[in-house]
Amino acid sequence: MFQILLVEDDKKIREGIEDFFKTKSDIELHIAKDGDQGMNMLYENSFDLVLLDIMLPGVDGFTLCRELRRQSDAPIIFLTARGREEDILYGYDLGCDDYIVKPFSLATLYAKVNALLNRSKGMVLGKEIKVGAISMNPRTMQVMANEKEIELAPKEYVILKILMENKKMVVSRDTLIVRIWGYDYDGDERILDNHMKKLRKALGEGGKQIRTVFGKGYKMVDE
Amino acid sequence: MFQILLVEDDKKIREGIEDFFKTKSDIELHIAKDGDQGMNMLYENSFDLVLLDIMLPGVDGFTLCRELRRQSDAPIIFLTARGREEDILYGYDLGCDDYIVKPFSLATLYAKVNALLNRSKGMVLGKEIKVGAISMNPRTMQVMANEKEIELAPKEYVILKILMENKKMVVSRDTLIVRIWGYDYDGDERILDNHMKKLRKALGEGGKQIRTVFGKGYKMVDE
DNA sequence: ACTACACATTAAGAAATTATGAAATGCTTC
DNA sequence: GAAGCATTTCATAATTTCTTAATGTGTAGT
Numbered sequence: 001m002f003q004i005l006l007v008e009d010d011k012k013i014r015e016g017i018e019d020f021f022k023t024k025s026d027i028e029l030h031i032a033k034d035g036d037q038g039m040n041m042l043y044e045n046s047f048d049l050v051l052l053d054i055m056l057p058g059v060d061g062f063t064l065c066r067e068l069r070r071q072s073d074a075p076i077i078f079l080t081a082r083g084r085e086e087d088i089l090y091g092y093d094l095g096c097d098d099y100i101v102k103p104f105s106l107a108t109l110y111a112k113v114n115a116l117l118n119r120s121k122g123m124v125l126g127k128e129i130k131v132g133a134i135s136m137n138p139r140t141m142q143v144m145a146n147e148k149e150i151e152l153a154p155k156e157y158v159i160l161k162i163l164m165e166n167k168k169m170v171v172s173r174d175t176l177i178v179r180i181w182g183y184d185y186d187g188d189e190r191i192l193d194n195h196m197k198k199l200r201k202a203l204g205e206g207g208k209q210i211r212t213v214f215g216k217g218y219k220m221v222d223e
Numbered sequence: 224m225f226q227i228l229l230v231e232d233d234k235k236i237r238e239g240i241e242d243f244f245k246t247k248s249d250i251e252l253h254i255a256k257d258g259d260q261g262m263n264m265l266y267e268n269s270f271d272l273v274l275l276d277i278m279l280p281g282v283d284g285f286t287l288c289r290e291l292r293r294q295s296d297a298p299i300i301f302l303t304a305r306g307r308e309e310d311i312l313y314g315y316d317l318g319c320d321d322y323i324v325k326p327f328s329l330a331t332l333y334a335k336v337n338a339l340l341n342r343s344k345g346m347v348l349g350k351e352i353k354v355g356a357i358s359m360n361p362r363t364m365q366v367m368a369n370e371k372e373i374e375l376a377p378k379e380y381v382i383l384k385i386l387m388e389n390k391k392m393v394v395s396r397d398t399l400i401v402r403i404w405g406y407d408y409d410g411d412e413r414i415l416d417n418h419m420k421k422l423r424k425a426l427g428e429g430g431k432q433i434r435t436v437f438g439k440g441y442k443m444v445d446e
Numbered sequence: 447a448c449t450a451c452a453c454a455t456t457a458a459g460a461a462a463t464t465a466t467g468a469a470a471t472g473c474t475t476c
Numbered sequence: 477g478a479a480g481c482a483t484t485t486c487a488t489a490a491t492t493t494c495t496t497a498a499t500g501t502g503t504a505g506t
Contacts, residue, residue, distance in 0.1 A: 075342070085328055092334035097342060098321065105308055111315035119298070119320060119342055153482055169363040173464095188485055193465060195483085214463065214492055215377040216364065376493055396453095411496055416454060418494085437503060438452070 002048040002117055005030045007038035007064060008079065009056050013102070017051070020106040027113075035059030039067065046139060047074055049117060051109075052096075054080040054087070062094060069095045072138075075116040079104070131167045132222040134206045136160065145206035155180065156199040159192075163210060163220040172217035225271040225340055228253045230261035230287060231302065232279050236325070240274070243329040250336075258282030262290065269361075270297055272340060274332075275319075277303040277310070285317060292318045294351070298339040302327070354390045355445040357429045359383065368429035378403065379422040382415075386433060386443040395440035 004027055008014045014031060021029045030045070032038035035058035042050070042064070050068060054061035065076055075097040080087070083101035091099045097120075098112050129136045134145045141157060143150045152160065158180055163171060173192055177185055196218065200207030211219050227250055231237045237254060244252040253270070255261035258281035265273075265287070273291060277284035288299055298320040303310070306324035314322045320343075321335055352359045356369045361384065366373045375383065381403055386394060396415055400408055419441065423430030434442050 085331065088331055089334055092331075092338055095338075095341075097338050098335075108308065108311055108315075111312055112321075115315055115318075115320050116342075118318075119339075155483070168365065190464085190486080191484060193463095194467095194485090197465065197467095198482095212464065212492095213364070378494070413453085413497080414495060416452095417456095417496090420454065420456095421493095435453070 002027050003030065003045065004028065004049045004051065004113070005032065005038070005041055005045075005047045006051045007032040007035065007056065007061065008051070008053045009034055010053070013053075013079070016106065017109070020110070024110065035061070035064055038064055042068055046072070048120075049075045049077070049113060051077050051079055051113075054078060054082055054091075062090070065091070065094045065096055073120070075120045077109075077112065077116070079109075129161075129164045131164050131220050132206070132209050134160075134164070134203065134209060136164055145203045148204075150202055150204075152199070152202055155195050156202060159195055159199055160203075163218060167220045167222075170213045170216050170219045174217075176217065225250050226253065226268070227251065227272045227274065227336070228255065228261070228264055228268075228270045229274045230255045230258065230279065230284065231274070231276045232257055233276070236276075236302075239329065240332070243333070247333065258284070258287060261287055265291055265294075269295065271343075272298045272300070272336060274300050274302055274336075277301060277305055277314075285313065288314070288317045288319060296343070298343050300332075300335065300339070302332075352384075352387045352390075354387050354443050355429070355432050357383075357387070357426065357432060357443075359387055368426045371427075373425055373427075375425055376421065378418050379425060382418055382422055383426075386441060390443045391445075393436045393439045393442045398440065 004021070006014065006017055006029055008017070008031075014033070018029060018031065021027050030041060030047070032041050035056040037058070038052075038056070039059050052061040052064055056064075059067075061078060061080065065078070068074065068076060076095065077098045077100060078091045078096050079100050079102060081102045088099045088101075097116055100109060100112065129138065134143070136143045138161065143152055143157070143160065159176065162176060162179055173189070176192055177189070181187070181191075196210070200210055203210070209221055209223065211221055213219055227244070229237065229240055229252055231240070231254075237256070241252060241254065244250050253264060253268070255264050258279040260281070261275075261279070262282050273287075275284040275287055279287075282290075284301060284303070288301070291297065291299060299318065300321045300323060301314045301319050302323050302325065304325045311322045311324075320339055323332060323335065352361065358367045359365070364380065366375055366380070366383065382399065385399060385402055396412075399415055400412075404410070404414075419433070423433055426433070432444055432446065434444055436442055
C-alpha cells in the first residue's frame with residue numbers, strides 16, 4: 001500500500017484525482033488543501049510519492065519541493081497549469097521527477113505514478129530502511145540493531161546510511177570518501193577504516209553485517 | 224559517465240539530440256538508426272538509459288522496449304509523435320519511465336534524462352551476464368554459482384568477467400595477461416594458471432565451466 | 447614410448463590492503 | 477576555558493591477495 005500526498009487547492013482537480021485513486025487499491029491518497037497544510041503533513045508522515053501543485057495559498061509548490069528534498073528522496077510530480085519551459089526546467093532543477101501540465105488525463109497520471117513508484121521502490125527515504133537485524137529511520141535518525149537503539153556519531157551515521165541504501169552492493173572506498181568528505185578531500189585515507197571500526201563496534205553483533213570486500217570497498221548484507 | 228542509447232530514424236531529430244548531448248560531459252550518446260540496429264546494440268552493451276522512437280524501420284519501439292525489459296531495468300523514455308492517450312498508456316504498460324511527445328524541447332529532454340538517471344542510480348542492475356549456472360552482476364560485483372554467492376579476489380573477478388563476456392569463445396592466455404597485467408608485463412607466465420586455479424576452486428562445481436583449450440587459451444561453456 | 451611443450455599444483459615469501467590502538471586535534475556545551 | 481565527545485592522524489599489526497619458483501601432470505607429434 002503506497003502512501004501518496006496530494007497538495008492541491010483547486011477543489012475540482014482535487015476531487016477528480018481523489019475519486020480516481022479511490023478505485024486503485026494499491027494506493028492510499030492523503031490530501032492537503034494548501035501549502036501550509038502540505039508542509040505539516042510532510043513533517044508528520046512519510047510518503048512514497050508527492051503530487052504538488054505549484055501555485056498554492058500559503059507556501060508554494062516550489063518551496064515545498066525544496067523543503068521535501070532536504071529530508072527525503074521520495075518521488076515528486078508537479079501538477080500545474082504553468083507550462084512555460086522555464087517553469088518546467090526550474091521544477092526539474094529542484095529535483096522533481098516529473099512535471100505534468102494541466103489539463104491532464106487521470107489515466108496518464110496514474111501510469112506515471114506507477115512508473116515512478118516502481119522505479120523508486122525501496123529507495124524512498126523518510127521511510128525505514130532495514131537490512132537484516134539493523135534498521136534506520138532517516139527521519140528521526142534513529143538506528144536499531146537487534147531491537148536495541150544505537151547511538152551513532154554523525155560520520156558513523158552517514159556511512160551506515162550509504163551502505164544501507166546500497167545494500168548488497170559493494171560501495172567503493174572512494175565513493176564513500178567522496179560522498180562523506182567531498183571530492184577535494186586530501187587527508188589520510190585510513191580515516192575511513194577508523195570510522196568503520198567505530199561503526200562496527202557501535203552496532204555490536206550487527207557490525208558483522210558490514211563486510212569488507214578486499215581491494216574494492218564495503219558492503220552491507222542481511223546477516 | 225552515463226551510457227545512453229538513442230534509437231531514432233529521423234535524421235533531423237537524431238542529429239539535434241546528438242549535437243545537444245555532445246555538450247554534456249557526463250553523458251555518452253550511442254546511436255542506432257533503426258530498430259534492428261537498436262536491438263543489436265541492446266544485446267551487445269548495457270546502457271544506463273534508453274531513448275526510443277516508436278515508429279521505426281525494422282523492429283518497432285514497443286517491441287524494443289519489451290525486449291529490453293526482459294533483461295534490464297534501465298530507464299526507458301519514448302520519444303514519439305504518437306501522442307494519443309492509448310499509445311501513451313500502452314507505453315507505460317510496457318514499463319517505460321517517461322513518454323515524450325514530439326516536438327519537444329531538448330532542455331526538457333535533458334532535464335528528464337537527468338531526473339531519471341538520478342532516480343535509477345544504483346538500481347539499474349546493468350545487464351546480468353549469465354553462463355550456465357554462473358551469473359555475474361558487474362554493477363554490484365556479485366557473482367553467483369549454483370544459487371550460491373561466491374566471494375572472489377579482485378584478479379579472479381576480472382578473469383571471470385573477461386571469460387564470461389566472451390562466452391563460448393576461446394580467450395588466449397596472451398589476451399588475458401595483456402588485459403589484466405598490461406602490455407609490458409614481464410613477470411612469470413605461470414601467474415595466470417595460479418589465478419585460474421583459485422578461480423575454479425572458488426566457483427566449486429561451476430569451475431568446470433571454465434575449459435582449458437590446449438595451446439589456445441581458456442573458454443567458458445554453459446555446462 | 448620418447449620428447450618437447452603446455453598447463454596444473456603446491457608452498458612460501460612479497461606486496462598490497464585493511465584493522466587497530468593510541469595520541470593529537472578540533473568542536474560544542476556548559 | 478575545561479570537559480566531553482567527535483574527528484583525524486599516525487604507527488603498527490593483521491589479513492588477504494599476488495607473485496615466484498619448483499615440481500608434477502597432461503597433450504601432441506614422431
